[in-house]
Amino acid sequence: MATITVRNLDGKTKQALRERAARNGHSMEEEARLLLNAGSILDHENQTFSGSVDALKVVDEASNVSVDPNYPARGKTVLLIICGGIAAYKSLDLIRRLKERCVKVRVVMTHAAGEFITPLSVGALSHSKVYGELFNREDEQDIGHIRLAREADLIVVAPATANIMAKISHGIADDLASAVLLASNGKVLIAPAMNPVMWNNPATRRNADTLEGDGFRIIGPNSGEMAEQSEAGRGRMAEPMEIVSEIGRILDTRAKPLLGLKVIVTAGPTHEPIDPVRYIANRSSGKQGYAIASALSAAGAQVNLVSGPVNLNEPEGLNCIRVESAEEMFQAVKSSLPADIVIMVAAVADWRVINSADEKIKKKPGSRNPVSLKLAENPDILKFVGHLDQRPELVIGFAAETQNVIKNAKAKLKRKGADWIVANDVSPETGIMGGDNNKVKLLSSDGVEQWPVLAKDQVARRLVEKIISYFEAAVIDV
Ligand code: CTP
Numbered sequence: 001m002a003t004i005t006v007r008n009l010d011g012k013t014k015q016a017l018r019e020r021a022a023r024n025g026h027s028m029e030e031e032a033r034l035l036l037n038a039g040s041i042l043d044h045e046n047q048t049f050s051g052s053v054d055a056l057k058v059v060d061e062a063s064n065v066s067v068d069p070n071y072p073a074r075g076k077t078v079l080l081i082i083c084g085g086i087a088a089y090k091s092l093d094l095i096r097r098l099k100e101r102c103v104k105v106r107v108v109m110t111h112a113a114g115e116f117i118t119p120l121s122v123g124a125l126s127h128s129k130v131y132g133e134l135f136n137r138e139d140e141q142d143i144g145h146i147r148l149a150r151e152a153d154l155i156v157v158a159p160a161t162a163n164i165m166a167k168i169s170h171g172i173a174d175d176l177a178s179a180v181l182l183a184s185n186g187k188v189l190i191a192p193a194m195n196p197v198m199w200n201n202p203a204t205r206r207n208a209d210t211l212e213g214d215g216f217r218i219i220g221p222n223s224g225e226m227a228e229q230s231e232a233g234r235g236r237m238a239e240p241m242e243i244v245s246e247i248g249r250i251l252d253t254r255a256k257p258l259l260g261l262k263v264i265v266t267a268g269p270t271h272e273p274i275d276p277v278r279y280i281a282n283r284s285s286g287k288q289g290y291a292i293a294s295a296l297s298a299a300g301a302q303v304n305l306v307s308g309p310v311n312l313n314e315p316e317g318l319n320c321i322r323v324e325s326a327e328e329m330f331q332a333v334k335s336s337l338p339a340d341i342v343i344m345v346a347a348v349a350d351w352r353v354i355n356s357a358d359e360k361i362k363k364k365p366g367s368r369n370p371v372s373l374k375l376a377e378n379p380d381i382l383k384f385v386g387h388l389d390q391r392p393e394l395v396i397g398f399a400a401e402t403q404n405v406i407k408n409a410k411a412k413l414k415r416k417g418a419d420w421i422v423a424n425d426v427s428p429e430t431g432i433m434g435g436d437n438n439k440v441k442l443l444s445s446d447g448v449e450q451w452p453v454l455a456k457d458q459v460a461r462r463l464v465e466k467i468i469s470y471f472e473a474a475v476i477d478v
Pocket of ligand 1: 266326344345346347348349350378379380381382383396397398399400401412416
């Protein structure tokens with residue numbers, strides 16, 4: 001898939017892109033993506049846009065988020081209702097993320113939202129009029145609350161305050177936001193944000209239950225620090241990208257070719273304790289495994305994601321089991337079996353410390369004796385799964401190599417009893433470990449397929465497409 005890093009374009013090209021984007025009323029990222037989708041690249045010399053774009057990448061300048069060209073809500077209309085909460089500033093980012101995915105965004109702001117952000121910034125980002133008044137003659141003639149409700153493929157309330165939740169769960173319609181919600185018979189996603197005490201208040205609990213019972217989808221709130229000083233707990237609005245993903249899932253009308261299949265995916269590093277405060281680890285970020293788990297889930301599979309310690313949000317819609325050590329990962333995989341597919345993406349530590357200490361190991365002043373750790377090999381989880389009597393139909397391993405990639409990967413394919421191995425060169429200069437891109441080779445009994453540099457979520461989708469074809473072919477074989 002063609003991609004380009006806007007940030008890395010030279011000055012003239014950037015200017016050409018900026019001018020072209022302004023002419024067409026798009027953001028620079030949007031414009032770049034459209035050009036790439038049309039198979040063009042930017043050529044500032046003659047102001048044309050042509051050529052091949054295999055190795056380029058559209059990355060959002062601010063957050064390094066790769067824009068998903070297959071985002072399921074592309075071309076759909078989202079009506080975003082912004083309520084009055086400190087998290088309203090995140091809604092600006094949410095609008096941006098949706099716009100760059102070609103979602104049409106209409107916005108209703110409550111009066112209280114206007115205390116936190118301005119209609120001007122919302123209008124500039126959404127490229128459309130911002131609605132606020134229930135009894136505004138112009139708006140009623142223009143579109144009105146009934147049409148606002150009906151013309152949306154999805155209504156998203158973000159941030160949703162305790163107040164709006166109370167109103168909609170009781171059918172109150174005393175402003176435009178609540179009137180639109182009452183007039184809607186479509187899908188509604190609510191992203192609550194409030195102080196944890198308000199979230200835990202029995203009234204809010206009741207209202208949340210009522211809303212869920214009435215078919216509203218609720219995302220979050222997440223746990224963490226509150227904007228108020230020294231307040232923490234559950235109440236933070238879900239992150240914009242989490243909401244973007246959830247919107248994609250709700251509006252996803254694509255077929256679910258892996259429906260009914262159970263998959264186990266391992267991801268991330270493992271931590272092998274040395275003492276209660278120290279451990280042996282590796283540089284795996286978990287991004288590739290998480291992307292694969294999400295893509296499988298989007299294709300309808302029932303996914304158990306066994307994750308080592310990573311700094312990533314748990315993807316929605318799948319079962320995430322958090323583990324620390326290789327031994328714990330092994331137990332979690334075993335207890336998740338049987339499965340139709342197992343994909344071992346985790347960078348499992350090869351060794352554990354057998355003389356790990358229960359107390360923090362202290363330095364011995366003056367001692368010249370070297371401290372030594374005794375290491376024992378960890379169980380090879382992939383090898384275990386690959387040689388099971390009741391083996392999953394498809395067992396896929398990863399081979400992270402820094403040399404002789406194909407030779408080593410072929411040996412692993414055989415030794416571990418895997419059907420496929422996804423091999424990559426993880427030498428530090430490739431930036432793959434921890435980075436957003438990956439360049440892999442897929443090895444199977446059919447040979448070796450070389451894939452170009454792709455964003456990790458694109459690698460995930462391509463792998464899932466392969467898996468879908470494999471299972472389709474298997475059905476035909478029967
Ligand atoms: N793997 C596993 N259990 C282990 C070690 C590795 O399940 N104890 C899996 C990994 O998840 C991956 C594959 O085996 O799918 C290959 O991992 P890799 O670290 O590349 O291979 P190793 O077996 O550890 O071999 P080496 O470190 O010697 O390259």
